Amino acid sequence: MKIPQHRGPVSSLLLQILGQNDLSTDLTELNEVATQALSDSDILCDEDLQLCLFALYELHYGGFERVSDQWEWHPGLLAFRARLETAFEARLRDAVGELPAIADTADQVAAQLFELAGSSTGPSVSEFVLRHATVEQVKEFLIQKSIYQLKEADPHTWAIPRLTGRGKSALVEIQYDEYGSGSAGKMHSELFATTMAGLDLDSQFGAYIDEIPAITLASVNMMSLFALHRRLRGAVAGHLAIYEMTSSIPSARYARGLRRLGFQSPVTDYFDEHVEADAVHEQIAGRDLAGGLIEEDPELGPSIFFGAHAVCFIDDLLGRWQMEAWEQGRSSLRSKELIR
Amino acid sequence: MSENDTSITVCPRGPLLVRGDFEILDDKGQPVPRTRETVALCRCGASAIKPYCDGSHKLNGFEKNR
Numbered sequence: 001m002k003i004p005q006h007r008g009p010v011s012s013l014l015l016q017i018l019g020q021n022d023l024s025t026d027l028t029e030l031n032e033v034a035t036q037a038l039s040d041s042d043i044l045c046d047e048d049l050q051l052c053l054f055a056l057y058e059l060h061y062g063g064f065e066r067v068s069d070q071w072e073w074h075p076g077l078l079a080f081r082a083r084l085e086t087a088f089e090a091r092l093r094d095a096v097g098e099l100p101a102i103a104d105t106a107d108q109v110a111a112q113l114f115e116l117a118g119s120s121t122g123p124s125v126s127e128f129v130l131r132h133a134t135v136e137q138v139k140e141f142l143i144q145k146s147i148y149q150l151k152e153a154d155p156h157t158w159a160i161p162r163l164t165g166r167g168k169s170a171l172v173e174i175q176y177d178e179y180g181s182g183s184a185g186k187m188h189s190e191l192f193a194t195t196m197a198g199l200d201l202d203s204q205f206g207a208y209i210d211e212i213p214a215i216t217l218a219s220v221n222m223m224s225l226f227a228l229h230r231r232l233r234g235a236v237a238g239h240l241a242i243y244e245m246t247s248s249i250p251s252a253r254y255a256r257g258l259r260r261l262g263f264q265s266p267v268t269d270y271f272d273e274h275v276e277a278d279a280v281h282e283q284i285a286g287r288d289l290a291g292g293l294i295e296e297d298p299e300l301g302p303s304i305f306f307g308a309h310a311v312c313f314i315d316d317l318l319g320r321w322q323m324e325a326w327e328q329g330r331s332s333l334r335s336k337e338l339i340r
Numbered sequence: 341m342s343e344n345d346t347s348i349t350v351c352p353r354g355p356l357l358v359r360g361d362f363e364i365l366d367d368k369g370q371p372v373p374r375t376r377e378t379v380a381l382c383r384c385g386a387s388a389i390k391p392y393c394d395g396s397h398k399l400n401g402f403e404k405n406r
Contacts (some may be wrong), residue, residue: 034385107352114353118398252388260374273375279393280380283351 001206003064004055007173008048009033014055014080021236022066027076034083043087044317046219047334050217053088054209056081057224057322061151062205085225096309106291109304113238113286116308117245123323124317125248129257137326138261139199140333142192143208144322148220149192149270153178155223159236166292167237174281174289188277191270195258198267211333215321219314221315228308235310237293241285242311247278255268344382355393364391387392 180186193203348359
């Protein structure tokens with residue numbers, strides 16, 4: 001993807017350093033401005049810091065045009081990323097608070113996760129898209145989703161080699177389906193690109209990065225945080241379980257909302273596919289992935305439920321962010337005036 | 341995969357999860373279109389995509405007080 005525009009002093013310096021490609025080992029100034037930013041702001045919704053995390057993680061995925069792949073394992077950058085991650089994880093743990101008692105059988109773990117997934121009290125973006133959203137608002141909703149959905153499933157894949165037994169089989173079973181069961185063009189990320197193209201949107205990954213607000217970046221950065229650390233492998237499972245458990249019913253509403261606005265297959269395929277797929281995945285993710293992991297290693301329980309609660313927390317904030325903007329008649333994307 | 345590897349899991353308050361080597365036929369004996377290996381079959385009766393599950397059991401309280 002293209003290098004994003006900076007959003008403050010830290011990302012300004014970071015993106016400049018990345019673009020130089022000299023693999024400089026002196027990151028003193030970068031660390032100094034970050035110290036200031038970390039002490040001044042709430043990292044969860046700080047545009048500057050969330051963009052930095054996004055850029056640092058993206059080095060492990062598709063990378064950036066004209067930025068050396070060598071940066072991926074640059075010790076200084078990794079140390080810098082660790083500072084941001086420490087603050088981000090602490091913020092998430094603070095928001096999640098103390099975890100309730102965790103069951104020890106797969107069935108009960110699945111039941112606990114389903115209950116958690118069903119407990120959201122936030123406003124429903126899917127209800128709004130179903131009944132009221134304009135084409136422009138649906139486009140905006142797709143742009144918000146695109147920063148994950150165009151690489152859907154990729155973060156959770158990092159966890160596969162870190163798992164064993166029933167949990168690993170379950171994750172592979174889900175991911176195989178996410179990647180189109182071996183059929184070219186059927187990956188969920190590709191179905192999403194088709195939906196975007198159907199609404200005249202650019203489906204290149206990262207095309208809208210400058211318009212994506214910090215809270216949306218935080219939701220994908222959280223996945224990368226869980227995914228790139230072995231110690232958080234349980235959180236990947238909990239995250240995926242909640243994602244799957246909160247997908248079928250909203251996806252049916254999104255598909256119907258698109259049809260209300262006159263769209264049909266293949267534009268609606270992404271959402272129609274998720275109605276059926278995620279009704280399967282949520283059972284596998286709850287019982288076999290999360291439940292299977294806890295039965296094999298009960299010590300993973302807190303990590304699994306931390307991941308599950310964290311995604312509920314962030315999704316709730318993201319839903320509120322989107323609905324508040326729309327109720328006030330404005331865009332939920334970053335204002336065009338902020339983007340140079 | 342041999343027939344012995346086919347399994348049907350009854351998910352509490354949810355669908356039947358069917359894995360393995362199997363065919364789903366309609367009442368005329370014709371195969372029901374199927375796009376994935378493991379499927380979830382509706383058990384609550386409310387799915388809009390029967391015979392497959394669409395998660396509706398979570399909205400209608402299926403088996404909730406069992």
